[in-house]
Amino acid sequence: MSNYLVQFNNISKFFGKVIALKDVTMKLKKGEIMCLLGDNGAGKSTLIKTLAGVHRPDEGEIIVEGKKTIFDSPKDALDMGIATVYQDLALVSLMSVTRNFFMGREPMKGPPFFKTFDIDKANKIAAERMGQIGIDVRDPSQAVGTMSGGERQCLAISRAIYFGAKVLVLDEPTSALGVHQASVVLKYIVKAASQGLAVILITHNVHHAYPVGNSFTVLNRGKSLGTYEKKDISREKLLSMMAGGEELNKLEVELQEMNRSSTN
């Protein structure tokens, strides 16, 4: 069979009469970073939710490690190792790093019925994991609210990896960040991929995507404009495909229509 870790073949999603996604295909190998590019309204959000198991695709198939699967819920996707890190990151800023890291999946100790949250172990793991990314959390009981945007993003990604993600779906991980913070996050994403994860990086920022991506899929008005290996496409070409080119095409069409209506 294929050596793809995960394949999304000809995924379509309709909302009533609206075609939100049409025939989108993405294939990822281990260690690969695929960047999904698209301007606002291109269908990125719908695609993310379909990957995460929130929406069920109306057409197409999802194949994880060679097995055809259907996600009925976000939990199904998670159980198959597809972890989605949304823009809101699912972090509580008033809670500590440790408590956030293990939120909902706390390590326990003690006899049955008297199990307690093993906060020492949790602190240790959280500090260790954050240390691996190069974020020195000497005190994992500090509130997440005191961390920078980039650090929070890294925390959310690190948490997803710790809890067994094989495929990471990252929704605009760099959109709210400054240049330096964004580069920290991107560096971490590359590192995660080099450890054998497949990463789907959703963004509208070509400048962030191009240096880290292995392949690029451009989404426009719910349709894929194709997937390109890095060697086959330039940064400029990508940029014009996702925004500039589209705008120009539209303008051209509009001008033609105006001409036509004026000649009538």
Place this chain on the structure above:
Amino acid sequence: MSTKSKSIETKTDFNQDERLKKVSKLRLLLNRPELGALGGAILVFIFFGIVAGDTGMFSAYGVLNFLDVSANLGIIAIAAAMLMIGGEFDLSIGSMIGFAGICIAIPAIYWGWPLWMSIIFAFAMAVLVGYFNGILVVRTGLPSFIVTLAMLFILRGATLAITRLITGRTQVPGLRVLIEDDPLAWIFATDTFKWVFTWLGSMNLIALRTDGTPLATGIPPSVIWFIALAIITTWILMKTRYGNWIFASGGDKNGANNVGVPVGRVKISLFIGTAVAATIFATIQVLDAGSADTMRGTLKELEAIAAAVVGGCLLTGGYGSAIGAAFGALIFGTVSMGIFYTDVDTDWFKVFLGAMMLIAVIFNNYIRRKVTESK
């Protein structure tokens, strides 16, 4: 108590960012939710120590008196604090107290139930009311403020109507005789550590009645319940998975849901907690007074919330502490009793309560900004 995990502790410069300036230890200490209430309690004691130190307020009898008042408020304040940390309010606590009171008294007096059965019945009703509050809030997504405000009226009205229907009046007396030999009532009605007070009396260390028995006979049950609840809830918040879920549910409902926290179940259980706490309060008071009054507990919900806020709970949820609420209740209880020992008119107590709460909210708001502020 052990709040190590919540605190932003002293090891600063965790971050390499050179723009981050070092934070003083004092500032970091201030970030603990219960610190304000602890400081307030100490101030209150110093104040009354100076103003009323020689009036008998700090005799064994006086101390037990204000501890009893604090403990009663504390029992519901702790539950209110847990719910507030979980991101919700319960305005029906006061009405639940009145309702629980008649749930004990009417079956025991008019239907001939044994007292223990009436008490269990009252607790069962509390679980139902709490569950109903919780499921309404969770299912409809309406603000708990509105849902429980409705329940405040419904419960109080039902308490009055049912009591008048069955008894023809608004008070149900005659419970005191039933307490003796009851297998359950003693948990809510027994003074403990009597021997200590007898011994202290015999050594002439505390004030005695004319018949030679000590004036203060023992630790009232409310105080024992209060201390036990403060310890258990603090342990739950700090040391259990459920505690982490409470913080998460209040801090960010959607985020918590996304990582698998059963937010709905957590919130419903916390609503049950406030109703059960109201019933503990009611049982202790009803058995102590020997009668149930339909108006018992009026406005107690607001005092409980005030104590929780003074104790460091944020109105927006996700932050606070049970032990802080306990200190908040101690402040209110001490002042409400202590004011009798001073020359100040007791009417001023409410003014103090309001001012205290205002200061606490401003202080908490400042803390929250500090904690959530990203650099």
